[in-house]
Amino acid sequence: MKTARLGIVALHCITWFLLAVVAAPILVVLAGAFLDPTLLGVTTERWAAQSSFFIPGWFGYVFQLYNRSLEFSLVLALLSVVVCLVVSIPGAYAIVRTDSRASRILEEITLLPLSIPGIAMSIGLIQAYAIVRGKWWLILCGHVLYTIPLMMRVITNALRSLDLDRLQNAAQSLGANAWQRFLFVIVPNLRHSIIVGSLLVFAISWGEFNVSYLLNTPLNQTYPAALYATYTSNSFAVSSAATTIFLAVIIPVLLALQWIGGREFSRPEQAA
Amino acid sequence: MLEVRSLTKQYGARYAVRDFSHSFADGKITTILGPSGSGKSTTLALIAGLKEPDSGTVHLDERDITAVRPERRDFGMVFQNYSLFPHLTVQKNVEFGLRVRGVSASERTQRARETLALTRIEHLAERRITEISGGEQQRVAMARALAIRPALLLMDEPLSALDAKLRDELRAELRRLLAELAITTIYVTHDQTEAMSLGHEMIIMNEGRIEQRGAPIDLYHRPANLFVANFLGDSNVIAAECDAASGKIRLPFFSANGSKPGPASKCWAMIRPEAFELVEKEHADFAAIVESSTFLGNRLRLRLRAGDETLIVDTTNRISIAPQAPIFVRVKKEEIFTWSR
Numbered sequence: 278m279k280t281a282r283l284g285i286v287a288l289h290c291i292t293w294f295l296l297a298v299v300a301a302p303i304l305v306v307l308a309g310a311f312l313d314p315t316l317l318g319v320t321t322e323r324w325a326a327q328s329s330f331f332i333p334g335w336f337g338y339v340f341q342l343y344n345r346s347l348e349f350s351l352v353l354a355l356l357s358v359v360v361c362l363v364v365s366i367p368g369a370y371a372i373v374r375t376d377s378r379a380s381r382i383l384e385e386i387t388l389l390p391l392s393i394p395g396i397a398m399s400i401g402l403i404q405a406y407a408i409v410r411g412k413w414w415l416i417l418c419g420h421v422l423y424t425i426p427l428m429m430r431v432i433t434n435a436l437r438s439l440d441l442d443r444l445q446n447a448a449q450s451l452g453a454n455a456w457q458r459f460l461f462v463i464v465p466n467l468r469h470s471i472i473v474g475s476l477l478v479f480a481i482s483w484g485e486f487n488v489s490y491l492l493n494t495p496l497n498q499t500y501p502a503a504l505y506a507t508y509t510s511n512s513f514a515v516s517s518a519a520t521t522i523f524l525a526v527i528i529p530v531l532l533a534l535q536w537i538g539g540r541e542f543s544r545p546e547q548a549a
Numbered sequence: 550m551l552e553v554r555s556l557t558k559q560y561g562a563r564y565a566v567r568d569f570s571h572s573f574a575d576g577k578i579t580t581i582l583g584p585s586g587s588g589k590s591t592t593l594a595l596i597a598g599l600k601e602p603d604s605g606t607v608h609l610d611e612r613d614i615t616a617v618r619p620e621r622r623d624f625g626m627v628f629q630n631y632s633l634f635p636h637l638t639v640q641k642n643v644e645f646g647l648r649v650r651g652v653s654a655s656e657r658t659q660r661a662r663e664t665l666a667l668t669r670i671e672h673l674a675e676r677r678i679t680e681i682s683g684g685e686q687q688r689v690a691m692a693r694a695l696a697i698r699p700a701l702l703l704m705d706e707p708l709s710a711l712d713a714k715l716r717d718e719l720r721a722e723l724r725r726l727l728a729e730l731a732i733t734t735i736y737v738t739h740d741q742t743e744a745m746s747l748g749h750e751m752i753i754m755n756e757g758r759i760e761q762r763g764a765p766i767d768l769y770h771r772p773a774n775l776f777v778a779n780f781l782g783d784s785n786v787i788a789a790e791c792d793a794a795s796g797k798i799r800l801p802f803f804s805a806n807g808s809k810p811g812p813a814s815k816c817w818a819m820i821r822p823e824a825f826e827l828v829e830k831e832h833a834d835f836a837a838i839v840e841s842s843t844f845l846g847n848r849l850r851l852r853l854r855a856g857d858e859t860l861i862v863d864t865t866n867r868i869s870i871a872p873q874a875p876i877f878v879r880v881k882k883e884e885i886f887t888w889s890r
Binding site for chain 1: 597599618619620621623624625626628630632633634635636637645646648649650693694697703
């Protein structure tokens with residue numbers, strides 16, 4: 278009895294310790310972003326009084342400096358989501374429907390990019406498409422390659438958990454042709470997985486560094502690449518503010534994923 | 550009228566359906582009964598077009614529709630597991646067939662409401678499929694199939710997922726509804742009560758073939774072969790000897806002057822549990838020992854030992870019988886059926 282209690286206390290301690298280890302850097306960044314640097318003793322640099330009530334002035338500076346990168350990364354992440362969806366939904370559907378040896382091999386191939394380091398993929402892209410090097414959409418290609426295995430996985434799993442034949446037969450007996458079955462029955466039943474996959478792809482694309490860094494040009498700089506630049510060349514306050522902006526985008530996405538995941542588990546069994 | 554000619558479907562070397570031909574009477578319910586794996590659901594899928602026959606044809610009003618895609622056949626279908634669309638409300642499920650036909654939104658709503666009223670679930674229209682009970686889902690499935698005003702209604706074990714009481718209730722209602730709509734219905738089931746009580750005509754299938762077809766009462770009282778005799782209702786099948794000339798049947802425990810002359814000397818005799826009567830010794834055909842008795846509510850089922858044979862005998866529930874008691878039994882001779890063996 279007593280040892281069991283001790284065990285629980287120990288578990289609590291370990292959990293809180295790990296949480297602290299994870300949270301500490303984020304807290305330091307937030308402190309750096311919002312507190313006066315002189316107060317933290319990390320710099321003697323003083324900022325002019327552009328600060329509004331809560332937002333310190335260096336945020337404005339970061340926006341000025343990295344406005345383009347922010348925009349580029351957001352567009353890149355959204356486009357990655359769109360391309361992944363457009364490719365994965367019909368692709369996964371075809372793979373699950375045919376369920377042959379060839380389709381299983383194809384499925385394995387779609388998962389392959391997961392095991393290739395970002396650097397290798399970037400070099401590969403540069404080598405293979407040297408002629409378009411520096412084009413913004415080569416970075417998009419890299420992001421899509423990097424994220425599509427996850428989207429494929431999420432969608433194929435969802436399709437396998439649906440009773441496709443049953444739904445298809447029912448829809449067909451009611452007069453729905455192949456397109457109508459796909460659009461009115463299959464896709465709506467995948468909506469949950471489509472949202473989860475989209476959030477995942479967005480999160481990964483938004484934070485992706487390796488491919489972005491190797492393929493970026495001064496004109497097409499992703500936000501993580503800009504972050505790297507700011508860490509090497511700007512003050513702690515500016516770097517922290519830039520990082521805070523990064524977190525402000527990614528944390529709601531992660532929370533949404535968490536929330537949807539939780540809802541998934543508490544959802545009642547699909548009866549029909 | 551729906552007519553199928555020599556439908557055959559093979560999976561590898563095994564015949565799922567073999568040379569199935571039948572004309573389904575207009576406006577009537579035809580039940581297809583058979584053990585699992587007898588090919589009854591495959592037959593339905595072939596008629597619906599969800600499976601392609603290896604050979605044979607399906608004709609609707611003389612028109613060959615074998616090659617017509619299922620979505621163009623206008624057959625309503627109710628599935629065993631209902632196969633409702635989990636992402637849609639009850640109302641939207643019922644509207645689905647109209648939506649893919651391009652019926653306007655207002656007419657869709659109107660017709661869906663009418664159909665929901667027909668199956669008595671108007672009050673559930675806005676519910677999600679996951680929020681309603683099995684019986685209610687069954688009604689939604691029915692409404693969804695009827696909303697398209699199908700030329701033919703195909704039902705694949707529609708009540709088998711429900712508990713006994715609900716099944717009885719829905720069966721009665723289904724009977725009323727189908728009679729009211731006078732829609733040609735093909736109803737597949739493995740439940741004999743369902744097949745006999747719902748069907749104007751009944752087809753018994755086994756191993757992909759039709760064993761017998763006809764009015765349920767005829768099939769029950771005049772089984773065409775041993776399979777039907779064994780399968781439909783409870784029965785005692787006994788190795789006996791039949792004399793074709795005199796019509797005498799010699800059972801191991803007594804000889805009877807059966808009304809049906811047996812075709813050969815060695816034969817199978819089939820006697821239903823309700824064809825026996827418990828009588829006084831002087832009227833008895835044979836004596837037996839009670840092995841056990843089971844109270845079935847509306848009747849008492851006895852297991853009797855007569856010679857080396859064990860017989861199932863049904864009797865009134867108002868008597869009490871002690872195990873191992875000797876008992877005297879009479880057989881209604883006209884209810885002994887024989888086949889050569």
